[in-house]
Structures are given as structure tokens and as C-alpha cells.
Amino acid sequence: MKISDLGEKELIKRLLKRSQKFQSHPLFLNTFLDDKSFKSRSDDAALIDLGENYLVATSDMLMQSSHFPPQMTAHQIGKKVVTVNVSDIAAMGADTIGMIISMGLPSSMPLDYFDQMVEGILEACKDYGMVLIGGDTNESSELTLCGTCIGMVAKENVLMKEGIKPGDVVAVTGELGLAAAGFELLIQELEGSDENSFDEDFEENSEEDFNSNDNNSLDVFKDTALKHALEPHARLEEGVLLGKTGYLTSATDITDGLLSEVGELMDANPGIGMKLHQSRIPMDPELFKLADALGKDPLELALSYGEDFELLLTVKKERFHELKKVVNEAFEGKVILHEIGMADSSGRISMIDKDKKTKILTARGYQHLTDSS
């Protein structure tokens, strides 16, 4: 049996399960390792009990071949390794303290490329209010960046995956599918450049489907989608604010797609299910046009791709309206909480489609969806 037969999430679960065997060792510094610390190991980031606060730590490794499209600049690569780690910190309601970057670098990398990557790292650290506190470099055949972000959160403000009650409102912090559309654009651009036909093909599709006014707004949307794919931003300030309200019952960041993250929340809350409303999934009207031009299902872009780095959260029903107002005011209308459904005790994900029919979905993604109504 090979590890590819299991997949990433199963491997991590296997690793953490084995880790539990080792919990009861007498040498453990019990100050730092209470029940809360252990629970956190299945969360977005690890929590370490510091008395009034939790220290929050997370580490994510990115590889050239699987995480950086060829069109991504060195500066954008630097920013991305910081952002993916900060997003995990944000999902815990924590603020950032510092970043450590370990690098595997091809020896042929131009120094100028290295410098631009470092500028991207430092600029992102600054954007997220922290400093680069360490790093190491190694020679590697493939560019490999491993970021570790350290943050902190007052205990009463921590956001975790566990804690959902039936009846809680399920919400997201922004529109979904943007980054997915951006990645599809990048992929088709590459395929097109092989055949030297992408631009024409795309223009042709566009002309068929939209008038010139539409094309202008679609071009603007294309740029937005590309920016989301190439320069994602973590919802750090939003996470900190959401944690401070005390209204949330759970949170995580959407890196692997909405359905996958809904599945993660359900795994952390046995027995809990979620009923989502297709019409409430926040998607830009232009996404439907772009998806059409790309030959993709817009709902699949929104549900199964990820990389949007929005936060997925659950809130006590009676607090949702107030929370939405707090967020709206704090970010001057630039961040809007979108209610997409409700937690229940069904233990499964159901979606009410536009014809009011209920479908049962799997966390694996929209493509495995089964009609059952």
C-alpha cells in the first residue's frame, strides 16, 4: 500500500492518531499540555496553554510543482507562503507574532529571484503585522517553502472547529469561487499558449455569449479572479474581530473548498450536519459568465476548489444579525458575512437547490454529489 492510496487528510489523521499513544509520558510539561492542547491538534493550528492566552502555531509547506502556477512571480510566491500560514492563525481568532521560513532552493535560482521572493515574504509579514523571526536555506531540486507562523489569542477569544450546536447559522466571510476561476484561467492560458490558440478561443466564446459591455465587466472580473489566485489574502483582521465578539461556535479557513471544510467541521462535531442553500452561496454574477466561458460549472468552482482563504464559521442563531452588523461596521461595508445555511443534527451535508429540491452532498466535493430527494 502506498501513501497516495490514502491521501493527505487521511495521512494526517493517521499521524495524529498514532501520536495519541505517546500522550501519557511522565516527562510532559503538564503546564502546557492540558486537554485543550490535545484537542487543538486536529484544528487549523496547534494551541499551547500559556495561562491567560493560547500560543498558536502552524506550519505549511508549499512546493513549486503543486502550489505555484508558472505565471506566479517570485514576489507572489513569497507572499503566498506567508498568507497560507496566516490564514490558519486567523481561523483560530488569533493575531500574528512572527514567521519562520525554511527554504529548499534550486542552486540555479538567480539571486534576483531569491531577493524578490524575500521581498514578498517581508511585505506580507508587514501586511499581517508581524516580523520574520528566522529561517534556514537548503539546496533542493524543487523550490520548497515551509512557513511557520506563531500567533497568540486570549483564551476567551479562541475559535476552534469544535462547538457547533444544531440551529447555528453557517456563514462565510466573502464570495467563493474567485480563486478557482483564476486558477482555471491560468491553466487554460498555459494550455492555450501550447497551441497558440487560447486568446482566440476565449475571445470567440466571449463574443458568442456576451455583448461588448459585458465583455468589459468580464475583463475586470477576470483580473479580480487572477489576483485572487495569484495574490490571496488571509482574513486576519476579520478572524481577530470574530473571535473577540464571542458569538462564534466554530470557525475554519476555506483552503480546500467549502464542502471539504464543511466536512472538517462535521468531523470535529460528531452528529452535526449542515443544510446549505445553493442560492445563498455568495458568488459574483460575473462568475457564472466566466465559468461558462471556461467550460466549468460555476457551483463546482465555488464549492470544491478552495484557495479563496475566506473563513467558514458557525454562529448562535440569535447573534447572527448583530454579528453581521459588527463586521459590516468594522470593515466599512467591505467585508460582508453571508449566511449560507444552518447546522442540524443530521450528520450529513444537504443542499437545497434552486428548485427547492434537497440533495445530499459529500465532503469530498460537488463532483460526488448524489441526488436523493
Added chain:
Amino acid sequence: MKISDLGEKELIKRLLKRSQKFQSHPLFLNTFLDDKSFKSRSDDAALIDLGENYLVATSDMLMQSSHFPPQMTAHQIGKKVVTVNVSDIAAMGADTIGMIISMGLPSSMPLDYFDQMVEGILEACKDYGMVLIGGDTNESSELTLCGTCIGMVAKENVLMKEGIKPGDVVAVTGELGLAAAGFELLIQELEGSDENSFDEDFEENSEEDFNSNDNNSLDVFKDTALKHALEPHARLEEGVLLGKTGYLTSATDITDGLLSEVGELMDANPGIGMKLHQSRIPMDPELFKLADALGKDPLELALSYGEDFELLLTVKKERFHELKKVVNEAFEGKVILHEIGMADSSGRISMIDKDKKTKILTARGYQHLTDSS
């Protein structure tokens, strides 16, 4: 210009220098980022000010091709990624709290190999009194393990590179060159296995040089050297004890070779030099025999290889005798502090050889040594 023209240590310095431009950002959480935090960025691990304590964090990435000899088992690979990180924590006088491991895994890796690697990681975490608190897995062409270790130390016990005064005793926590000899054995074994002639060659050399009694003790020593190369151990308990005495003026761990680390200490203490005594460099008598059989200079093995994970430290002269006694008692004679020289204000590394002649060495290593007496 390519990054290979600069080398790892220069790249890190370049990175941290650029990072300083970003220090004065108003968003910084100043509680965590005082002068001490910044200073620590050139140290073995980053320090974050938590009031009475420092949080200590370090990250090291290891690659199959450059860090794991083909003879290293999956279990040993798992242990090593923990040990190299713990060694940095130990060098700060800190104790461990938790470990995060990010993995890049070839998809063809057998699940059994993955499990053994994880067992190695968990066993090492247990040995060093901590737990695995997180991880992530990715697909990668080459096995890549990035470890992050988090520790803590009371402020008054922290060990740093800075603080050396002329006259301080320079010491190490154990014999040097063992791991180097082990790696040379592994390399020659591989070369030999290509030609199917290693065992005979080695036996032949051995027979020439030693009688059968010597061969027995050399075989035992070979096993010790191989164990040091394949299963290194970090001086965690020693580092914690050394920090608590308050007698040290600096410390670091020897990962890149004694001379390289002496150079690191000097970089952190401008104007400081070190005078070392060749006869005091702790080397097992068997190392000379094994080096001879391997066709290597034993002194070069001890000074320029590294991977022994011993601690290099400086101590106030009047405290050294007492410190040595404390260490001896705490570890029941199993750990001995070896005085190898003295700090001075020469700004350079000199070594008094067995003929009482003084040579000037460079931090780059013994191979670049210049005769100047």
C-alpha cells in the same frame, strides 16, 4: 548571479538584513517585539518575549538527497528531523514544548515506510519530553521534512550567542568527529558496494594497521560512529541545566563543525577571538585509527564536519571548575565538559598545535587553514 554563488549562511544573513528594513512598522505587537526579539534572529532559534519567559521557536528543513544517507532507515529519518530542531532549542537553554512536522512525500512511498518514519518522529518527541502538535503532508518528488520546534526558557536562563568576554573558557559537551567518521564510513561503504570491494579494502587496511585486539575495539568504535551519524542525539537536558547555572556567557550547537560554530560565536561578538588547543579537542583515541583506515585527517573530522550535536559554550573562567563539577554530577559522569581554549580579543581563531606552534584558522574550516606562526 546565482544563489549557489553565495551559500547558505550568506543567504540567511541577506534575508535577515532585508528583514530589518521592516522593523519599524506601527502595526507591530510591541509586547512581543522588543530589542531582545530582534537580537535573537541571528541566534539558533527565535525568541519571543512572554514576560517572565521567552518562547523559543526554530525550524529546519531536511531533504533526502542532502541530509539522509541511503543507509538511514525511515525510523532514523523521523528521529533526525526532531533532533536537529531540538538541538537548536537546547542551544538556547530552553526546554521543549511541542513539534510540528510538515512533510513533502513522494507518492510512491510505501505506507509502511511512512508509518516507520512517523514512529521515529513520535519516539524522538517522547525522548525529548514533548508531543507532536501538528503537521501537514504534501506530494513531493523528493522526501522533504520540515520540523518546527517550540520551546520555552525563563529569561534569566536563556543562552545566546552574544555575551562572550575575553578570558572566558571555551568548552564543548562531548567528543567531536564521531558523526563525521560515521558518515565517512557510510560513504565509503556505498562506494565500496559499487565496486563490491569495500569490505575487503577496509579489512586489508585494518589488518595492516592494527592487531586483532585493536580490531575488536575499532569495530566497537565503528558501531559508535555509525550510530552517531545515523541516530544523533540532541543535548537537551544538558542545555537546560547549563542555562540554569547562569555561568555561561554564550552557547550554540555544533551542527556545521566546530570551526564554523566558533566563527558564528565570533560573528555575534565583534572583536572577540578564540585560542584553541589542538591537544584539548576531545577525540576518542580510536578516531585516529578509524580516520587512518578511512584515509582521512582525524583533526579535520573533529573540526570541520559537524553533525555531532554537541554544545559549544563559553563560561566565566572562575566558574568553569564548578560548572564542570555540576555537569559531571548531574549526568553521573556520562557528560563531561571539555575545555578546549579561551576567548580573547584578537578577532580571529588561532590554534596551538602539538608542537606548541600557533596557527591561524578560518571559520570556513580546517581545510583552509593557514600557517602563520
